[in-house]
Amino acid sequence: MINKRVGSAAEAVADIHDGATVMIGGFGEAGSPIELIHALIDRGSRDLTVVSNNTGSGHVGLAALIENKQVRKMICSFPRTANSTVFPELYRAGNIELELVPQGTLAERIRAGGAGIPAFYTPTAVGTQLGEGKEHRNFNGTEYVLEHGLRADFALVMANLADRYGNLTFNKTARNFGPIMCMAARTSIVQVREMREPGGIDPEAIVTPGIFVKRVVVIPEPAQESQLVREGACYP
Amino acid sequence: MINKRVGSAAEAVADIHDGATVMIGGFGEAGSPIELIHALIDRGSRDLTVVSNNTGSGHVGLAALIENKQVRKMICSFPRTANSTVFPELYRAGNIELELVPQGTLAERIRAGGAGIPAFYTPTAVGTQLGEGKEHRNFNGTEYVLEHGLRADFALVMANLADRYGNLTFNKTARNFGPIMCMAARTSIVQVREMREPGGIDPEAIVTPGIFVKRVVVIPEPAQESQLVREGACYP
């Protein structure tokens, strides 16, 4: 019987090795899989390449993972946060690499990676610093740059409901990068609020079919990042 | 107030001009917008380029549109049907053009057209007749061919529910090409079984957001193509 549920966040991330590329869902705190990230901090894997839209807030979640020196390189679109100095300090000190990617290009690269598309052309960033050095090509009178699909060894994602097949739904704007990161990672690890029996999620409303999901952990009441930040929490 | 509902299929297709490129949803009969196709037959637009996975059955729907000599060119993956000789006869007589595209490449080209991607690389068809003459490129040791995004002037699609914003849900495997064709067409025209008030469709379960839809026609009980074919029906 297929059952993708695993017992704990620690178990779910136990094989994330040093040097792995890890996609981490979320746009700001919405959809950030904070318990999985904390388990990865406990796990201690180092030299990671992290693909995530932002670089976290305060001293918890993604910011804490970075602060704990586990991340060698960030691939993201917006590494600035009003309330976190973790990434900026490491970056200014030359202790973390940054590949800055426009947000839509980042999303499309992740989706392409998951869809078996090695490369595609996009109009975004033509004529800008972020298009410099990239292959340009004209189609029907418009310039485009070549961008490459992104894959990852692991994805850490927060969803809402799951069943034992790994079918997922998300909650509102916490959906963001979750579905495409599940597609692009060889091993996608998802924390959900609730498990349902097969058939307990409307098959027309499943956002991520289980084929894209390897492991599911139930975290009924995930910590709220902004609240932890307000309280001045630090992890670990 | 935004209201994409129009009164009739005839009204919905009234501006489909001679020479237009028209995407038509459906995989076999599932999702084939038969009332919209029949309205297009009534409209009489000629010299059309039709993008659709198949070429129809019997003498109704898409097969009837082709039989009525309105289609100059088909772009499709599977133009053979057990029970229709319409396309084969025209094709053998040299009276209709065919661009044969692998089904996944067809889907990805349509999606790319809708997503602003002018071209992408795919492993499908490398080393085959359908890859011949196409630009090849090696990424990480694997060969790929370059394929181009597909756009259309119009799409004819069958969905299940809609609201006045054009948000859509589909029914089971009748979903198939509908959502991506709505993305790729400048004017997407959708027949649905039922209209709901805004909010009457779960915003988490909307498959096609209304931004991709221009017109909605309500056809509560669409004709069933296979039944018409069994009955020997012909349109018009």
Add this chain to the structure above:
Amino acid sequence: MTTAPAKPAKPAAIGWTRDDMARLAALDIPDGSYVNLGIGIPELVAQHVPAGREIILHTENGLLGVGPAPAAGQEDPELINAGKKPVTAIPGAAFFHHADSFSMIRGGHIDICVLGAFQVAGNGDLANWSTGEPDAIPAVGGAMDLVAGVKTVFILTEHNTKSGAPKIVGKCTYPLTGLRVVGRIYTNLAVIDVRPEGLVVTAVAPGVSWEDLAAKTGAPLIDGRAKLQAKA
């Protein structure tokens, strides 16, 4: 006991207020448009949609049909906009993932976006993501995707920087967001169309003279006001 020294009077704001600017931009958004509003002053546009018009607001983090800000205490950390502020969703809203969201943007499905600017050049070049300072943390978000994909780009910005430098310039000195992408500029001083022939001023704020406007602008301006009146 001594009285505290009087605070220096705030200098009278010149020209339109931010709400005025947002109102002008909102007037130019046709009924039924799909619109993406950037962070900051552009967000005000949502509050000035004329009665009888319905526009649908897109936020690139996965929501079409953004509603007004939630009442205090009703905020949902999983229902936010691109500026990461709590929002609501209208009845008829739809949620989707990031690749679908940027398909809407890149694919030309969004009619109008309203963005802020560091600099706009006379040819429509836009710089609004980086000051290019050596120690700045570069962060681009969705700005480059929006200007590359959205049909019409409106800029809503103060006419000058806090230090008085023009934001409308002959050539952008900050890193570019996109080439020749801006359609129209709404500032506290004027409304300016970017056209093939140059920057055409279609309206000037009350109390602002053409000379004032020209002096505060770093690129040549064409007076398009008469032409408009001739049309009317």
Add this chain to the structure above:
Amino acid sequence: MTTAPAKPAKPAAIGWTRDDMARLAALDIPDGSYVNLGIGIPELVAQHVPAGREIILHTENGLLGVGPAPAAGQEDPELINAGKKPVTAIPGAAFFHHADSFSMIRGGHIDICVLGAFQVAGNGDLANWSTGEPDAIPAVGGAMDLVAGVKTVFILTEHNTKSGAPKIVGKCTYPLTGLRVVGRIYTNLAVIDVRPEGLVVTAVAPGVSWEDLAAKTGAPLIDGRAKLQAKA
């Protein structure tokens, strides 16, 4: 009154039945696999999944979790498989659109597909979409996408054509579906692995001699049976 002439006895089928072939293939599909079954003989595989194993069937027209055929009268024309036959959906099934469906295929997410063949070459080249006849209507469907994207391709086919020609050949003469894509071949006569060293026979049907097999095959075969037994 004369008796009707006796019908000529149907020649005894040689080797395995189609159900046998499907059973052998099903035995090689690990528990938990995501599997796409081609039209025709491959469809039989679904009926032979060993007890205790659960595999998830994908159909490229937008369903993961294909169930058994519906009872008569329960067919739904909007719930069909890639062969356009009515199917059912298991509890836990998911529906999706064509671009997502072929992302599963092209992106390497489907573990195994089981397809029919016109010809398979010794190097794993496959021809299964067109006979290349001048008046044939070319129709490719999803075949090329499947062989390009799915991790492992099983072929389930009669060993020879109706006229007795070998389907396993030195070089395909029909138009190709993909280059070096086949992993394993199940025929009525044998199970054959496509390996770097060549076509390795891992099992031969009861009553079929090596010489029979070789004579009915258009490419050199390597006997891999002993090796397997040595391993056991």
